[in-house]
Amino acid sequence: MIAVLGLILGIVLGLVLQPAVPLWAQPYLPIAIVAALDAVFGAVRAAVEGLFDDRVFVISFLANVSVAALIVFLGDQLGVGAQLSTGVVVVLAVRIFSNAAAIRRHLLGA
């Protein structure tokens, strides 16, 4: 519940305050968001399966975001930023889909 409230609060804050994204963070923000979404879906799946652990979620969230940003940074340094970003997004999307499928199976039995 607190998580949902936090999400809504963040969206409202972003829409109302409209802070400027610092230039250095602009290439990483989209990838970091997708990585965070992956962590969130993993957490929901764990909660549904009764395996949810606060500590594991916090660490996986931060690690996902950091690794995604690091990969993009590395890709930019190597000159394959666009391709590597695409790769990261594809992998994360696949994971989100599989997690969503597991959640659906558990909640709906189908």
Next chain:
Amino acid sequence: MSATPTNDPAASRARLRGALRPRASRSQIVIGLLFALLGLGLALQVRSTAQSDGLTTARESDLVRILDSLTNRNDRLAAERADLEATREALKSGTGQSSTALADARSRAATLGILAGTVAAKGPGIDITITDPAGKVDAATLLDAVQELRDAGAEALQIGNVRVVAQTWLLDGSNGGITVDGTTLTSPYRMVAIGDPRTMSGALRIPGGVVESLRNVGADIQVTEQVQVQVTALRVPESPQYARPAPSR
């Protein structure tokens, strides 16, 4: 899915509800913070994607390509601008030349008009009245006066209401009077001449000149120098019948 404890949907939903139940533990606060960050990032990214022109997220190679095309376009537009400016300069100097030519032509037309007697003229000059009660003044005497005035620099001249120009002729009238360009004038003869007043009146008064010879035949002549006289008599210009302009070398 071997780690799945149970596949019962009801139990799963109960577990999800349990996880969502608000608990004021420290880790729950941290999780809430993380979600707030996620929401913030989502909102910002969606907004900046919606309003960005695509350049902020573009890759370096794309930016270089865009910059190249912009530079090319810029060069093309600069060349076009230079062309247009040259055209404008040409047009401007063209109008300048033609307006100068027009002013030139106007002043030349005014000068020629005064010479040909087609326009009225005014300026400093003298007013001459010749009274000839005995009828002794003939065309030759009047012509002398005209020539004397011309020699003295008269620029515009009229006798009576006849403009005197290069083609003007004088003839003794059949029964007194003098015919000037077909118009018969009788005494008193009034002449108006534009030019330097002192030079002209001096030219008329020299010993043995016009004034003296007129007085000798019993006529009277009055010459008044004036600051401003008007020559209003006009002459209809005639196109030359034989002479044609020849290109000057």
